[in-house]
Amino acid sequence: MSALLWELFTTFVPISLVTVGGGQTTLAEIQRQVVDLHHWMTQAQFLNAFAITRMAPGPGSLLVTLIGWQVAGFWGAAVASLAMFAPTAILLFLIAYLWRRQRGANWQLALEGGLRPVAAGMMAAAVYVLIRALEGGWAAQAITLASTGAVMFTRVNALLLVVAGGAALILCQTLGLA
Amino acid sequence: MQPTAWDLFRIFSRIGLTSFGGGLSGWLMREFVQDRRWMSEEEFLNGLAISQALPGVNVTNMSIWIGFHLVGPRGAAAGLAGIFLPPAVLVVLISVAFALLSGYPLVHVWLAGAAAAAIGLSLSMAITAVRRVRRRVLPWTLMVLVFVMVAFLRLSLVWVVAVVAPISVALEYLRLRREGRSA
Numbered sequence: 001m002s003a004l005l006w007e008l009f010t011t012f013v014p015i016s017l018v019t020v021g022g023g024q025t026t027l028a029e030i031q032r033q034v035v036d037l038h039h040w041m042t043q044a045q046f047l048n049a050f051a052i053t054r055m056a057p058g059p060g061s062l063l064v065t066l067i068g069w070q071v072a073g074f075w076g077a078a079v080a081s082l083a084m085f086a087p088t089a090i091l092l093f094l095i096a097y098l099w100r101r102q103r104g105a106n107w108q109l110a111l112e113g114g115l116r117p118v119a120a121g122m123m124a125a126a127v128y129v130l131i132r133a134l135e136g137g138w139a140a141q142a143i144t145l146a147s148t149g150a151v152m153f154t155r156v157n158a159l160l161l162v163v164a165g166g167a168a169l170i171l172c173q174t175l176g177l178a
Numbered sequence: 179m180q181p182t183a184w185d186l187f188r189i190f191s192r193i194g195l196t197s198f199g200g201g202l203s204g205w206l207m208r209e210f211v212q213d214r215r216w217m218s219e220e221e222f223l224n225g226l227a228i229s230q231a232l233p234g235v236n237v238t239n240m241s242i243w244i245g246f247h248l249v250g251p252r253g254a255a256a257g258l259a260g261i262f263l264p265p266a267v268l269v270v271l272i273s274v275a276f277a278l279l280s281g282y283p284l285v286h287v288w289l290a291g292a293a294a295a296a297i298g299l300s301l302s303m304a305i306t307a308v309r310r311v312r313r314r315v316l317p318w319t320l321m322v323l324v325f326v327m328v329a330f331l332r333l334s335l336v337w338v339v340a341v342v343a344p345i346s347v348a349l350e351y352l353r354l355r356r357e358g359r360s361a
Binding site: 014015016017018019020021022023024026027028029032036047048049050051052053054055056057058059060061062065066069070077081085088089091092093095096097106107108109110111112113114115116117118119120121122123124125126127128129130131134135136140141143144145146147148149150151152157158159161162163164165166167168169170173 | 194196198225229233234237238239242243264265266268269270273284286288289290291295297298300301302304305307308310311312320322329332334336339343346347348350351353354355358
């Protein structure tokens with residue numbers, strides 16, 4: 001059991017340190033580690049966990065908490081969460097402690113501007129990996145596109161969208177469209 | 179009125195449990211700068227810039243920054259605990275609920291549809307992120323490079339970022355210095 005916990009820890013600490021530009025950017029790597037390399041979950045289980053975290057409030061990286069829970073129960077969830085949140089928390093705490101300077105300092109701007117293309121590439125890769133994992137055929141893909149459109153052009157509530165997506169797929173399947 | 183660590187835990191718990199989608203910075207600013215007046219806008223934006231520049235989820239970074247600023251180390255811990263613990267417990271409970279319902283095939287279909295919609299959300303975020311990249315050869319090349327290496331070549335994201343990010347930041351720093359000099 002403790003070997004498993006250690007594996008969870010060592011898997012997520014490096015990922016924590018490269019989570020630039022939001023909690024979703026490292027999804028591609030989390031998927032690769034959890035499904036392809038460690039076989040802790042199947043693709044379908046991974047997607048389910050992803051859907052559940054999108055239905056719940058809170059920081060995006062809670063996916064890791066769920067993965068830890070499924071792999072090793074309470075302690076798995078605790079260790080995975082610690083690995084994911086502690087390193088960057090410590091880093092930020094140190095910076096907050098050492099650097100009470102004005103914003104607009106060159107190092108901040110350089111970090112922000114320099115990381116933007118990297119984060120965008122990561123985000124695009126995350127979405128690519130997720131779309132490839134999607135089940136439900138063309139109906140699911142249509143739901144994805146409709147959802148993207150809804151977010152970009154309306155002010156629809158995110159939770160509502162996810163719940164409606166589930167209902168829409170059920171509808172498609174009952175109508176024999178999927 | 180000086181906040182206590184417990185106050186911060188309560189406030190961030192509330193925010194953590196009600197934060198869907200985005201727009202969190204706006205929430206936080208309203209709460210701490212405008213309504214309670216515990217911070218100045220300057221201090222807040224300072225923290226926002228740093229929290230976005232450093233690795234980590236923005237909302238957790240902000241909870242640490244604000245907590246630290248208002249109450250010191252205990253405040254930082256309280257803020258982080260507030261934003262993380264209640265939502266973590268909730269998400270695990272939801273997952274257990276779904277596991278109990280896993281005998282019903284309709285639940286699986288529903289989850290697949292929910293995942294599809296959630297991916298649509300992520301796609302819109304990815305589009306926004308790509309749009310914000312400066313329309314120059316260098317940033318775009320780096321972005322495409324990262325995408326290809328991670329999505330197609332399936333290289334380790336950690337190594338890709340560890341190599342490309344410092345290069346990108348260094349180049350950006352040099353660019354800013356150059357522009358500063360010519361200004």
